[in-house]
Amino acid sequence: GIQVEQSPPDLILQEGANSTLRCNFSDSVNNLQWFHQNPWGQLINLFYIPSGTKQNGRLSATTVATERYSLLYISSSQTTDSGVYFCAVEKKTSYDKVIFGPGTSLSVIP
Amino acid sequence: DTGVSQDPRHKITKRGQNVTFRCDPISEHNRLYWYRQTLGQGPEFLTYFQNEAQLEKSRLLSDRFSAERPKGSFSTLEIQRTEQGDSAMYLCASSLSRSDEKLFFGSGTQLSVL
Numbered sequence: 001g002i003q004v005e006q007s008p009p010d011l012i013l014q015e016g017a018n019s020t021l022r023c024n025f026s027d028s029v030n031n032l033q034w035f036h037q038n039p040w041g042q043l044i045n046l047f048y049i050p051s052g053t054k055q056n057g058r059l060s061a062t063t064v065a066t067e068r069y070s071l072l073y074i075s076s077s078q079t080t081d082s083g084v085y086f087c088a089v090e091k092k093t094s095y096d097k098v099i100f101g102p103g104t105s106l107s108v109i110p
Numbered sequence: 111d112t113g114v115s116q117d118p119r120h121k122i123t124k125r126g127q128n129v130t131f132r133c134d135p136i137s138e139h140n141r142l143y144w145y146r147q148t149l150g151q152g153p154e155f156l157t158y159f160q161n162e163a164q165l166e167k168s169r170l171l172s173d174r175f176s177a178e179r180p181k182g183s184f185s186t187l188e189i190q191r192t193e194q195g196d197s198a199m200y201l202c203a204s205s206l207s208r209s210d211e212k213l214f215f216g217s218g219t220q221l222s223v224l
Contacts, residue, residue: 031211041199043153043215086152088213097166098143098203098213100152 002027002091004101012107013077021072021104023087030092032063034072037084037103046072046085077108112136114216116202122222123192130188131219135204142185143213144177145201153201159185160207192223 003026013019023032031050035043047054047061049070054061058077063070074081084103091099115134123129135142140161145153156175157167161182174192179185189196199220203213 033213035213035215042217043201043203045212045214048212088153090211097155097158099155100145102152 002029002089002099004087004089004099006085006087006101006104008104009102010105010107012109015077015079015108015110017077017108018073018075019077019106021074021085021106023070023072023089023101025068025070025087025089027091028065028068029089031090032065032070033088033098034061034070035086035088035100036081037086039083043086074106077106079108079110082106082108114202114204114214116200116216116219118219119217120220120222122224124224125194126191128188128190129192129221130186131200131202131221133185133187133202133204133216135184135202136206136214139204139206139214140182141205141207141211142179143203143205144185144187145203147199147201147218148197156187189221192221194223197221197223 005024007022034046037043049061049063051065058075060073086103088098088100117132142159144156147153157177159179174190177187199218201218203215205211
C-alpha cells in the first residue's frame, strides 16, 4: 500500500518563529489533507489540498503531486500551534480510504 | 451543524468483555470512517462506509472487530472478547463525497482494557 513519511518527527520553536513541515508519499494520490491534533486529542482539518497552494491566516500549504510531496508552512508561530501535525493521503482504487502519516510533533515555547 | 459525535468518551473494561462504541456523523455526510490511534502514532485506518455499505476493512483488523451503519446514518463499532492490546483511542470521521472531501473527526472514545 501507499507509504506516507513526515519530517521532522519533532520540532521545538520559539514563539514567533516560522517553520516548514514536509510530507512525502510513495504513490500518486487523489487527495491530500493536513490535520492538527491539539494537546487534548481533537483532530482539526487544516487543508484539503490535492495540488497547488492554499493559505489560511498564518498557515499555508503547497502540494506538488507530480513530485509526491506536500509542505505545510507555519509563520509567526504561537503557543496554541503546539500539537501534532498529520498529513493524510487518499488513492482512488476500488474503494476509498485515507491513510495518515506518522506526524510531526510541534512544541512552541514562549 | 453539530459536528461528529462519539459516545462514550471513555470506556474501561475487563479483558474478555465486549464493548460497543457509537458514532453520529455530520448529518449530510455519506462517508464514515473508523480509525484507531495509540500514543505517539498516527491514526490507523480500520474500516470505511459509504452510506450503509461497508466498502473496506483493514487487513490488520481482527475478526473480533465488527462495524455497522444501518440506514446510512449512525455507526457502531463492536469489539468482542477485548484484549489489552485493544486499548487505544477509537476515532470516527465523516466526509461528503464531493470534490472537496474533507474529513471531520469526532473527539474519540478512549478504551482501556484491564
